[in-house]
Amino acid sequence: MKFDNIIIGGGLSGLTCGIKLAELGKKCAIVSSGQSAIHFFSGSLDLLGKVNGEEVSNPLESIKTLADNHPYQRVGIDNMTRLADEVPQFLDRAGLKFSGNANQNHFVLTPMGVMKPTWLTIEDFTRFETKDSFPWKKALIINFSGFLDFHTLFIKDGLKKLDVTTQIKNVSMKQFEAIRKNPSEMRSTNIAKVFDNGDALDEFAQKANDLSEGFDVVILPAVFGLLNKQIVSEIKAKILKPLVLLPAVPPSVPGIRSQILLRKRFQALGGTYFLGDNVEEGFFENNRLVAIATNNHGDIKLKADQFILASGSFYSKGIVATRDKVYEPIFGLDVNGETNGSEWKDEKFFNDQPYMHFGVKTDSQFHAMINGEPVENLFVAGSVLGGANALKEGSGAGISLLTSLHVAEQILK
Ligand SMILES: Cc1cc2nc3c(=O)[nH]c(=O)nc-3n(C[C@H](O)[C@H](O)[C@H](O)COP(=O)(O)OP(=O)(O)OC[C@H]3O[C@@H](n4cnc5c(N)ncnc54)[C@H](O)[C@@H]3O)c2cc1C
The missing domain is CATH 3.50.50.60 (FAD/NAD(P)-binding domain)
Structure with missing residues (x-):
């Protein structure tokens, strides 16, 4: 050949x-x-x-x-x-x-809650122009019950250094029950596949919106848009507060x-x-x-x-x-x-x-x-x-x- x-x-x-x-x-x-x-x-x-x-x-x-x-x-x-x-x-x-x-490097918030300088950032994530420019004071970090690849306490600790108060809440949904039965299945790509089908998105957004009452910003793991990248814009539109997605432990959905x-x-x-x-x-x-x-x-x-x-x-x-x-x-x-x-x-x-x-x-x-x-x-x-x-x-x-x-x-x- x-x-x-x-x-x-x-x-x-x-x-x-x-x-x-x-x-x-x-x-x-x-x-x-x-x-x-x-x-x-x-x-x-x-x-x-x-x-x-x-x-x-x-x-x-x-x-x-x-x-x-x-x-x-x-x-x-x-x-x-x-x-x-x-x-x-x-x-x-x-x-x-x-x-x-x-x-001119900008900054991104890492899964360790630390600001890191970088060159180009994919549209899923939020860019910050300076190291201390996180513009919100009360953040809600939401995780999925049973998802071990998103280390919310590190993010909380990191944000504390930026004078941000945070609360962590878990969300359970029946659509994740099948993958939750086995911890090795509860990975970012499998959660993303559930959202890619579209049917779990409205229910999740509703729960997140109810929980985010009184907060300035919602932080979620980047588990949206594995094959259907439209899902990223959809979740951003459905969550009524500013939304910051953060990378979870690999495999990386945007990757x-x-x-x-x-x-x-x-x-x-x-x-x-x-x-x-x-x-x-x-x-x-x-x-x-x-x-x-x-x-x-x-x-x-x-x-x-x-x-x-x-x-x-x-x-x-x-x-x-x-x-x-x-x-x-x-x-x-x-x-x-x-x-x-x-x-x-x-x-x-x-x-x-x-x-x-x-x-x-x-x-x-x-x-x-x-x-x-x-x-x-x-x-x-x-x-x-x-x-x-x-x-x-x-x-x-x-x-x-x-x-x-x-x-x-x-x-x-
Ligand atoms: C775990 C990890 C995460 C990273 N994350 C980032 C990041 O988020 N941002 C960033 O800027 N940089 C990151 N980097 C740095 C990274 O090196 C570069 O960003 C870049 O992706 C490397 O690309 P590459 O194609 O040179 O090598 P690789 O991505 O390593 O690809 C090499 C490919 O060659 C194939 N290969 C090897 N030997 C053979 C063979 N004999 N025959 C056929 N195929 C072969 C491998 O299977 C692999 O697919 C990361 C590096 C690592 C290791």
Whole structure:
């Protein structure tokens, strides 16, 4: 089977790259073995939240202070500015509405009740312009009886620090009885499926409105609109007080919806998505990758002019660590974690951990390298790249989106 481009990995990076290339007429395939980080998505896309532990106000300005080998520096500040500007419309074309500004972080309330700086927030959630700008004084936090994935006491404690008084109330409804019988079934996605059918929404809104008498704002877990995103606008319209949705423990309802919409966009553009297939091996000739073998395709090799590796970091096994080595498992690409194991971690847990910077090495055009030599037609994008601690910096989605758009542009040149 032959394509113009094959992308390995169907997370945010792989889908971004695939959609961009397909939008410009390329015949693309994505091969993806399983779940991605989007299934755990908080609802906000981070560009740069912190540098050296200090909160960042203007991400594009602060990017200039990052190390030379940081993926953002390799994309280049002019490209970063242009591509970051393009992202909201790019997502909008997939049916995903995000708002925010790459020159000015806004804040979102986390499930821990803490304000966190971020770049783009999905329309489900509430944006706050400053860290202490929660505009209500009396908040009602509503949970569903038996739902253990929404930690209301953390939210209460966090809001207390913002001088907000809160009360927590639980709601029971017969529509949830079937899933409540087994605690492992009482998950956000299953609650969302009940609401997606539409019939429980009016009754729940009525109960929430009765309970919210005397409160300024209602806080609920984000369990609305798994497949039917209209449900989010409907619940906002039916609750008579201002409504703040907060992420629950994953799986994330807005995350799964985002993954589905991005995949649909890719397929609508003519892309082929091989779900549940694992890339196992590559075949090289004269510094070029000519084909890959996958678990489901057996002897049928997948061929392409260019390949993009977007297989994620440790979490997705794009990078693997054993006791004595860190490696890239498909092609054996050069990685920047080839140091003595004793240097991988800092004893102080909350410090910037060296291993979090490990990832695949590339040249300045994001070509993968084997034994120090760039592979002409194998590009690398997203969290499999080395050079950044996305967790510490709050740069995860920014690295995935912007390196992927940049790599797509390199291929289209
Ligand atoms: C749990 C978690 C939650 C996060 N939440 C946020 C957030 O809310 N906001 C934010 O800004 N950032 C977040 N991040 C940071 C995150 O890294 C990026 O936002 C981004 O989603 C990563 O995308 P990716 O495509 O590079 O990697 P991934 O999402 O990890 O996707 C890699 C994909 O490659 C596939 N794959 C791996 N190996 C193979 C193979 N051999 N063959 C085929 N397929 C393969 C995997 O199955 C997976 O689907 C989170 C990270 C994690 C780990």
